[in-house]
Amino acid sequence: MLLISFSVLFVIEAKNHNYDYKKSWSVVYFDNPRDDSLDFTIENHQGGKAEYDYEIFVGDDKVIDDKIKIEAGAKQKISPVIEDEKSKENKITIVVDYKDVEYKIYKNIR
Amino acid sequence: MFISLPKLILVLPFILILPGFFLLLAFFGWKNEKISFFEKSALAVPLSLISVDLIVLLLARINVPLKGLNLVGSILIFCLLCFIVFQFRFRKKNQKSESREKRNGSESFFDFSFWQTVFILLSIALAIFIRTAYLSDTILPSSTDLGHHMYWVQKIIDSGELPDYGMPDFIIGEHMIFAAVNLISGVSLMSAMPALVLLLFNVAGIFAMAILLARLFKDKNIIAFSFFVAGVLYAVNAPQAKYVSGGVVGNVIGNMLIPIALYFLYRALKEKNQIFAGLSLFSFLGLLYTHHLSSLILIFSVAAILFVYLVLNFKRVFRIIGDWLKIFLKPAPIFFLISSLLYLLFIFTPSYFNSAAIGQATGSPLKVTRIGLNFDQIEMSVGSARLLLGALGFLLIFLNIKPKKIRYSFALGWFAILFVMAYKPGWLFINIPSDRIGNYLFLPLTLLSAYALVRYFEFFQSAASRFFATVLLFTLMFFVITDGMADSAEAFKTRPQFQEAMQTFHSADYLAKTLDTSQDVILKDHVNIYGDSWYKLFFMKDYKYPLSRGNLSRYVDPTKPRETCTRDMISDPQSDKGKMCFSETGVNYVVLNAQFEGNSFEKYPEFSKVYGSNYISVFRL
Numbered sequence: 001m002l003l004i005s006f007s008v009l010f011v012i013e014a015k016n017h018n019y020d021y022k023k024s025w026s027v028v029y030f031d032n033p034r035d036d037s038l039d040f041t042i043e044n045h046q047g048g049k050a051e052y053d054y055e056i057f058v059g060d061d062k063v064i065d066d067k068i069k070i071e072a073g074a075k076q077k078i079s080p081v082i083e084d085e086k087s088k089e090n091k092i093t094i095v096v097d098y099k100d101v102e103y104k105i106y107k108n109i110r
Numbered sequence: 111m112f113i114s115l116p117k118l119i120l121v122l123p124f125i126l127i128l129p130g131f132f133l134l135l136a137f138f139g140w141k142n143e144k145i146s147f148f149e150k151s152a153l154a155v156p157l158s159l160i161s162v163d164l165i166v167l168l169l170a171r172i173n174v175p176l177k178g179l180n181l182v183g184s185i186l187i188f189c190l191l192c193f194i195v196f197q198f199r200f201r202k203k204n205q206k207s208e209s210r211e212k213r214n215g216s217e218s219f220f221d222f223s224f225w226q227t228v229f230i231l232l233s234i235a236l237a238i239f240i241r242t243a244y245l246s247d248t249i250l251p252s253s254t255d256l257g258h259h260m261y262w263v264q265k266i267i268d269s270g271e272l273p274d275y276g277m278p279d280f281i282i283g284e285h286m287i288f289a290a291v292n293l294i295s296g297v298s299l300m301s302a303m304p305a306l307v308l309l310l311f312n313v314a315g316i317f318a319m320a321i322l323l324a325r326l327f328k329d330k331n332i333i334a335f336s337f338f339v340a341g342v343l344y345a346v347n348a349p350q351a352k353y354v355s356g357g358v359v360g361n362v363i364g365n366m367l368i369p370i371a372l373y374f375l376y377r378a379l380k381e382k383n384q385i386f387a388g389l390s391l392f393s394f395l396g397l398l399y400t401h402h403l404s405s406l407i408l409i410f411s412v413a414a415i416l417f418v419y420l421v422l423n424f425k426r427v428f429r430i431i432g433d434w435l436k437i438f439l440k441p442a443p444i445f446f447l448i449s450s451l452l453y454l455l456f457i458f459t460p461s462y463f464n465s466a467a468i469g470q471a472t473g474s475p476l477k478v479t480r481i482g483l484n485f486d487q488i489e490m491s492v493g494s495a496r497l498l499l500g501a502l503g504f505l506l507i508f509l510n511i512k513p514k515k516i517r518y519s520f521a522l523g524w525f526a527i528l529f530v531m532a533y534k535p536g537w538l539f540i541n542i543p544s545d546r547i548g549n550y551l552f553l554p555l556t557l558l559s560a561y562a563l564v565r566y567f568e569f570f571q572s573a574a575s576r577f578f579a580t581v582l583l584f585t586l587m588f589f590v591i592t593d594g595m596a597d598s599a600e601a602f603k604t605r606p607q608f609q610e611a612m613q614t615f616h617s618a619d620y621l622a623k624t625l626d627t628s629q630d631v632i633l634k635d636h637v638n639i640y641g642d643s644w645y646k647l648f649f650m651k652d653y654k655y656p657l658s659r660g661n662l663s664r665y666v667d668p669t670k671p672r673e674t675c676t677r678d679m680i681s682d683p684q685s686d687k688g689k690m691c692f693s694e695t696g697v698n699y700v701v702l703n704a705q706f707e708g709n710s711f712e713k714y715p716e717f718s719k720v721y722g723s724n725y726i727s728v729f730r731l
Contacts, residue, residue: 006119014302025609028722029620033699033720107720
């Protein structure tokens with residue numbers, strides 16, 4: 001009985017110790033949080049292939065508006081090209097939308 | 111996963127059954143009238159735990175690196191030594207007695223009838239089933255206490271040495287066994303392994319109570335009911351499955367070792383047996399290395415039991431004390447006592463063995479959490495049904511008391527002292543959170559409840575009112591079962607938080623891979639982030655890294671000022687105090703729940719938001 005219990009619990013834990021199994025979430029992050037680089041990654045843990053809209057703002061100005069499809073459990077790195085002059089001493093905001101949820105990250109460029 | 115599971119299933123018996131089995135073999139041989147197979151099975155796990163702990167301590171003391179191969183070799187050597195002792199002590203005896211081997215009287219009360227066996231098996235099955243069902247929603251490693259403990263375990267694994275805690279909060283016995291399982295099996299700490307090891311101890315604790323009751327009352331029905339009371343009633347309520355999933359390591363192990371120590375003590379006193387006396391000291395040493403509160407509870411329990419017995423037999427006090435001294439002044443207990451002292455003095459001294467830690471736990475209680483529980487709180491702590499049955503058991507034992515039989519002192523003294531410790535700790539100069547003491551009441555209450563259930567019928571057997579007694583009993587049983595089981599059912603209403611935990615781990619993994627921990631300082635919000643105590647395992651920099659905003663009540667302490675920076679940097683980062691704290695602590699990353707402070711932090715212009723998921727936001731200063 002205890003052996004069965006241990007096996008069941010071990011398998012339940014192992015299955016759920018996974019970013020995708022029975023889960024529905026996404027994450028957006030800068031690849032390097034320590035510097036001013038703007039490369040970022042979107043990870044799809046929604047449980048199926050998902051299309052994300054993403055917009056990039058320099059201050060209040062939208063400079064990029066695009067879409068990207070990401071397979072379930074996959075991640076996609078994006079390297080936005082923004083003129084140095086524009087981004088200097090400005091706030092760069094990346095807004096990623098999936099369905100009704102908005103994921104926002106930003107850096108204050110020094 | 112498919113390799114880890116069989117490895118764990120093979121390694122657990124190697125570590126947690128084999129050493130105890132060989133230790134018992136050395137003391138009692140294959141078959142011995144003093145101890146039954148049932149008792150050996152129940153004792154194998156706790157004695158293995160203590161043996162492995164002592165082996166690890168010795169290895170560390172002689173600077174042998176704590177690695178898998180070394181541990182396997184040492185455990186095998188220990189087993190071999192026990193086997194040699196067994197050969198030396200029992201070979202001749204076995205040859206002589208083999209032909210006239212027969213079943214002895216002491217084993218007979220473990221020969222259960224068909225229905226008793228069915229009842230016990232059903233109780234055990236139900237006990238494991240309820241725990242498994244509850245743990246299936248909490249099995250992902252995420253509880254706060256377990257996270258703190260596993261940091262130290264990982265420290266042992268990484269360094270191959272025992273850690274220097276630098277604080278009395280942690281005790282080495284809470285960590286060595288998990289390190290041993292990992293080092294031998296390779297099964298990660300961030301898996302079900304820690305909870306499964308605790309579950310094994312929890313179930314072993316049920317058996318420990320059963321053998322204690324068996325020896326105390328020598329009644330098969332009481333043994334059978336002890337499985338029901340300890341295993342099924344309030345199976346989830348603390349200190350049962352909730353403590354397993356919550357990672358309250360010291361308590362779970364303590365709840366297994368306390369009955370074992372009392373079992374050996376009872377048998378030593380009752381049977382005037384020096385081996386049992388030695389093993390009671392051995393169990394106590396194991397407890398000292400595992401949990402300070404459990405050790406204190408055991409000391410008070412033993413003192414109360416002996417005191418009650420002496421009071422009940424005050425005319426024979428000196429003779430009784432003389433008899434006890436005769437038992438403990440024999441070679442086996444003296445050997446164990448000296449070995450224990452040598453271990454404590456020269457091999458490893460527990461971190462709480464200092465005047466400051468002892469001073470904190472003794473004296474008049476000052477805080478409101480330490481001045482004692484009222485009846486309602488005690489009832490909540492142990493459960494209404496168990497308390498009611500226990501009170502009935504106490505009354506029945508009191509009415510049936512036979513002063514010369516120490517079993518009655520065990521039952522009454524054990525409950526009485528724990529009740530006073532929980533209800534009025536000031537009377538005993540105990541300065542420890544009362545709710546933590548209250549959780550131990552379930553041990554004597556299990557004893558009293560099982561006794562009450564069985565003796566109830568016998569008590570009314572001769573009475574003319576047997577019909578009414580039966581009706582009353584069934585009414586009582588209905589209440590006991592519905593109340594005891596309803597408590598467990600209530601626990602299942604909580605939603606599993608696997609998704610939140612995995613997002614917490616993802617953010618920790620992201621920061622561990624991208625930050626430079628020699629320069630970057632992280633502050634996380636323990637109040638609103640699930641599973642955050644496991645964050646430190648991703649960095650393994652320091653126990654206090656990352657910094658953490660604790661539960662808000664912890665910042666208010668009438669006895670001494672507390673640091674408040676970890677609170678202020680999240681609650682009010684733009685205040686003068688908040689800014690000063692950022693400057694002083696060097697915190698430049700703040701991890702928050704996206705739905706709470708995560709939203710409000712977006713309005714602070716000094717911060718960049720570098721990570722955003724449904725659950726976690728990370729800000730950089």
